[in-house]
Amino acid sequence: MMMTDEWITIIEQAEQLSEMLLSSEMVADYRRAHDTVYSDVELGKSIKEFTTMKERYEEVQRFGRYHPDYHIVMKSIRVQKRELDVNEQVAALRLAENDVQEMLDEIGSIIAKSVSPAVKVPAGSAFFTSDSSCGGSCGTGSSCSCSA
Template sequence: MIKQSALAAEYVYYKDKVSRDADVHALARDFAKAKERFAECERFGRFHPDYNEALDRVYELEARLEAIGPVKQYKEAEQAVDLLLHEVSLVIARAVSDSIKVPDNNPNPKGCGSGGSCSCGGGGCG
């Protein structure tokens, strides 16, 4: 059912579009090289003479890559499918028990995850 959804079809369409885009491949190669260079600098921390330059280059290439139309559309489609899958997982989990934790990709999750009464704002605490 999910695999045949419009969201999944859009995701597959943009994934294919990105995989066929020569500009995306070239920029992705440059981005990978920049990340490797930064990883070498990062071994020595911010005291490495090229640390800031390497980090700036990674950010620059990442922004250029994400500004390409098909990449932006692919990421939006990916997030939509991820949200759908999370909602389905949540419905299934809640059908079993309200205490089942359902992971998601939220970079700022609520609660501490301890299950204690810490008043952190999470569903399982206090």
């Protein structure tokens, strides 16, 4: 493939879009929330413990309730997850992540539609599912008679 003026223009516009995204207020909010969460020593310790417990949880899931530590791990993972869920800093980070993801999904959808209306957009996108008559969960576009 040869590099043409059109390709160079597209690359320059993509770089401009990237710079605009990185300098946006949503990304700045995300970075602040991320720094707040991961600069807190105690919270970092809790996250590390939860990650370790998730690994044990995955091991236990392979054997199900027949694993000797099944009940202990299941209870512990729920308690640790709940502690992280109710933490204000973690909640703020999750909201900021969701905002950035929604923005990226919307931009991706706009770009896809500008290329062609036939371009598929991932069904998991909140932006896409609002346009779909079936809620976007079928993934086939035809088996449920939706208009996806």
